[in-house]
Amino acid sequence: MEFPNTDPRNVAEWHAHIYYDKAMTRDAAARLRERIARDFPDLRIGGWHDESVGPHIASMYQVVFPTARYGAFVPWLQLNRDGLSILVHPIAADAWTDHVVYGVWLGDKLPLNEPVLKRNRS
Numbered sequence: 001m002e003f004p005n006t007d008p009r010n011v012a013e014w015h016a017h018i019y020y021d022k023a024m025t026r027d028a029a030a031r032l033r034e035r036i037a038r039d040f041p042d043l044r045i046g047g048w049h050d051e052s053v054g055p056h057i058a059s060m061y062q063v064v065f066p067t068a069r070y071g072a073f074v075p076w077l078q079l080n081r082d083g084l085s086i087l088v089h090p091i092a093a094d095a096w097t098d099h100v101v102y103g104v105w106l107g108d109k110l111p112l113n114e115p116v117l118k119r120n121r122s
Contacts, residue, residue, distance in 0.1 A: 004097055011090040014070055016063040016077060019085045019110055022050045028082045029061070035080065036063060040073055054120075055099060055113045058085075078106050085110050094121040 020029035037045060046062035053060075065073050067090075077086055085107040089098045096117035 004093060004101065006092055008067070008090075011067050011092045013091045014065050014067065015087075015089055015091065016065070016073070017056060017060045017087040017089075018063065018081075019056075019058040019060045019087070022059045025084060026050075026059070028084060032080065032082055032084065033061065039076070040065070040069070043069065043073065052113070055095070055116045057113055058110050074104075074106075081106055083107065087112075096121050 018029055018032060020026050033045060036043065040063075044064040046064070048059075048061050049056065050059045052058075063073075074088055077088070085105065087099065087103050087105055087110070089103040092098055092102060096114065099112060099117055100114060
């Protein structure tokens with residue numbers, strides 16, 4: 001496979017998927033969510049997904065942020081993730097490429113339902 005290089009100036013939006021175990025780490029995820037809302041009130045925080053949704057096998061919620069906030073938000077997440085796994089990816093190409101090829105993991109890399117991502121390729 002040839003790597004699909006792209007110009008980052010074409011990326012307007014990023015997603016951070018914050019994963020948790022609903023029995024063991026949901027409280028940590030809730031505390032992180034509250035801190036994100038307080039420290040980054042301009043970012044959009046999605047709903048809780050305690051069950052698998054789309055390609056995300058583990059429980060998670062999503063934070064949507066513009067490219068202009070990447071430099072402040074992603075380092076903050078790296079240093080304040082409380083041991084949670086987080087996938088950060090651009091909205092740049094198609095679902096599979098964005099999550100699997102361009103995605104960056106903070107913490108442990110978790111499996112994704114890649115067939116779902118491949119079905120949703122544009």
